[in-house]
Amino acid sequence: MATFGRYEILDKLGEGAMGVVYRARDGSLGRVVALKMLSAELGAEEELHQRFQREAEAIGRLSHPNIVTVYDVGEASGQLYMAMELLEGDDLRSLIEKRAGIALADRVRILVQICAGLAYAHSRGVVHRDIKPANILVGADGRVKILDFGLARVAARSTITRRGVILGTPDYMAPEQAMGKGVDRRSDVFSAGAVFYEFLTLEKPFKGKTLHAVLYQIISDEAEPVLTLNPEVPVRLAAVVHRMLRKDPEQRYAAMEDVGQDLAEIHAALRRSGGRSTLPAAGAPLSDEARAKARERVLQGRSLLDAGQAARAVDEMREVLRIDPSSDEAAELLWRAGRKLEDGRASAPGLDAASERRVADLLARASPGRNDADVRAAVAELVLIAPDDPRVSELLRERSGRHSSGRKR
Structure with missing residues (x-):
C-alpha cells in the first residue's frame, strides 16, 4: 500500500486543476x-505553489457546518498536501444529471445552506471563485457542504488567467470574472445564481457550444426566464435567482446573507403549504445553548407578531432559521408574519407612474417576433420589478407553453 508522509493511500477519488485527491488513512489518528x-x-511553479498555500490557509481559517473541514496542511516528499474530512453523498452535478426527484421545498432548503456557507466565507474575506454543482455536496443527513475552495483567495487579490488558461468554471463564471476584471463576493453571488438556476430548471443558464460562446452569453445575454423552463417555481423564487444573475454587480444582491434571508422566507412558505419532504433533517443536533437561543427568539417573535410588529417578527424568525433551519415553529411564524406584511402591501397603491411606463415598455419589447435575446432580457427585468403583475404572469405562461412545445418537437 502506497504511503505519503503519515498517510496511507487507499484509492483515488478524483483529479482537478490543482492536483489529485485520494482517500487516505491518517497513520497517527x-x-x-x-x-x-x-x-x-504545478508544484514546481512558484506562483501556483504559493496559490495552493494561500488556498490551504484560507480554508483552514473557515469553520462552518456548510464548509468542508480541513484537518491538516503540510508538505511531504517535496509535495504540498491538504487533508480534509471525507464526505459521503451526492454532489449537485450528479443530482441534476440523475434528475433526482427532490421536492421543491427541499431544493430551496439546500440553497439556503449554500447561502449560509458562502456568507460565512465572505465574512472572513474569502471568495470561492469557482462555485459549481460539482463543488456542492448533499450528505446522507441532508447537510450541504461546499467543497474545493481551490480558487479561493482573500478578496483583493485575483486574476482570471494563467498563460491564457481560465481559472474557474466558465459555465458559472460571473461577467466581470470572464472579462478579467476585479472579483469580489458579488461574483460568487452570480455563480451561485447560475447553480441555483440549473438546480431548479435542470438546464444551464448559458448554453453555448464553445467556450467563447458561453463567455459571450455570460457577458452579453440574459438567461431564459426560470419560469419558462419550470412553471412550478414560485415567482418570488425566480425573481431571487434572476437578481443574482444581473450582469452589473451593483444590481445583484450585495451579500449571500441577503439571498439566504429571502430564500428562508420562501422555504418557510413552501413548508407551510405542506409539500412532501424527500430529504432528512439536516445537520447535527443543536447544542443546548443554541436551542435555548432559538427558543427565546421564537417566543420573542410570537410576542412581536401578536403586538402587530410583523416586520420585526420576520427579522426574529429569519435569525432562528439561520440557527436552526429545521425549526417548524419558526417557519410557521415566519409564514404568518410574511402574510401580514403581504396583506399590508396589497392595500397599498400599485406601481408608480415611472414603473408602470417601464413595465409597459418591457412588455412591448417581449412581444412575439422580437429578437429572442431582447425578449429574455425584458422578461428577466419584468420578473424583478413586477413579479405579481397579471400581465407578467400571462407572458410567462405563454413563453413556458412555447418552450414546452419546442422541446416536444
Whole structure:
C-alpha cells in the first residue's frame, strides 16, 4: 500500500486543476480523510505553489457546518498536501444529471445552506471563485457542504488567467470574472445564481457550444426566464435567482446573507403549504445553548407578531432559521408574519407612474417576433420589478407553453 508522509493511500477519488485527491488513512489518528496533493508539475511553479498555500490557509481559517473541514496542511516528499474530512453523498452535478426527484421545498432548503456557507466565507474575506454543482455536496443527513475552495483567495487579490488558461468554471463564471476584471463576493453571488438556476430548471443558464460562446452569453445575454423552463417555481423564487444573475454587480444582491434571508422566507412558505419532504433533517443536533437561543427568539417573535410588529417578527424568525433551519415553529411564524406584511402591501397603491411606463415598455419589447435575446432580457427585468403583475404572469405562461412545445418537437 502506497504511503505519503503519515498517510496511507487507499484509492483515488478524483483529479482537478490543482492536483489529485485520494482517500487516505491518517497513520497517527487512524482517521480516513480526503487527501489533496498538488501535482508535481504545478508544484514546481512558484506562483501556483504559493496559490495552493494561500488556498490551504484560507480554508483552514473557515469553520462552518456548510464548509468542508480541513484537518491538516503540510508538505511531504517535496509535495504540498491538504487533508480534509471525507464526505459521503451526492454532489449537485450528479443530482441534476440523475434528475433526482427532490421536492421543491427541499431544493430551496439546500440553497439556503449554500447561502449560509458562502456568507460565512465572505465574512472572513474569502471568495470561492469557482462555485459549481460539482463543488456542492448533499450528505446522507441532508447537510450541504461546499467543497474545493481551490480558487479561493482573500478578496483583493485575483486574476482570471494563467498563460491564457481560465481559472474557474466558465459555465458559472460571473461577467466581470470572464472579462478579467476585479472579483469580489458579488461574483460568487452570480455563480451561485447560475447553480441555483440549473438546480431548479435542470438546464444551464448559458448554453453555448464553445467556450467563447458561453463567455459571450455570460457577458452579453440574459438567461431564459426560470419560469419558462419550470412553471412550478414560485415567482418570488425566480425573481431571487434572476437578481443574482444581473450582469452589473451593483444590481445583484450585495451579500449571500441577503439571498439566504429571502430564500428562508420562501422555504418557510413552501413548508407551510405542506409539500412532501424527500430529504432528512439536516445537520447535527443543536447544542443546548443554541436551542435555548432559538427558543427565546421564537417566543420573542410570537410576542412581536401578536403586538402587530410583523416586520420585526420576520427579522426574529429569519435569525432562528439561520440557527436552526429545521425549526417548524419558526417557519410557521415566519409564514404568518410574511402574510401580514403581504396583506399590508396589497392595500397599498400599485406601481408608480415611472414603473408602470417601464413595465409597459418591457412588455412591448417581449412581444412575439422580437429578437429572442431582447425578449429574455425584458422578461428577466419584468420578473424583478413586477413579479405579481397579471400581465407578467400571462407572458410567462405563454413563453413556458412555447418552450414546452419546442422541446416536444
